[in-house]
Amino acid sequence: MTEEFERYTFGATIKTIGMDDVKSLRAAIPPLQEQSKISDQIFKRLRSIDKSIEKADAFVSLLQERRTVLISAAVTGKIDVRNFKAGDTDAA
Known part of the structure; x- marks a missing residue:
């Protein structure tokens, strides 16, 4: 074009x-029926993308909440961070 x-x-x-x-x-320009099928496929994929974005946003919120709780616990002495070394990835 x-x-x-x-x-x-x-x-x-x-x-x-x-x-x-x-x-x-x-x-x-494809026939109207084909345009409708194309449109349906696009909207189906968009819904899938929207769901993935919602899941990612929920996960980010959960991580932020856990980070806040962890910082609060460290500051108030509920967890001992005296022996913590930066880069330490040992799971409890």
Whole structure:
């Protein structure tokens, strides 16, 4: 389609295209039933992506909550962090 537009453009500094030329352009458009199927597939994938984003957001919230609880426990002395070394990944 870009090539089609460029064939009809004119002007040295600012390229333009006349309305008559735009009206004469042809574009391949699938039948309405196929458009509907394509649209359904797109929305199905979007719903799946939205669900994944919601799960990721919930996980981030959970991690932030756990981080807050852990910091609070360390500050109030509920857990002993005196022997902690940065980069320590030993599980309790």
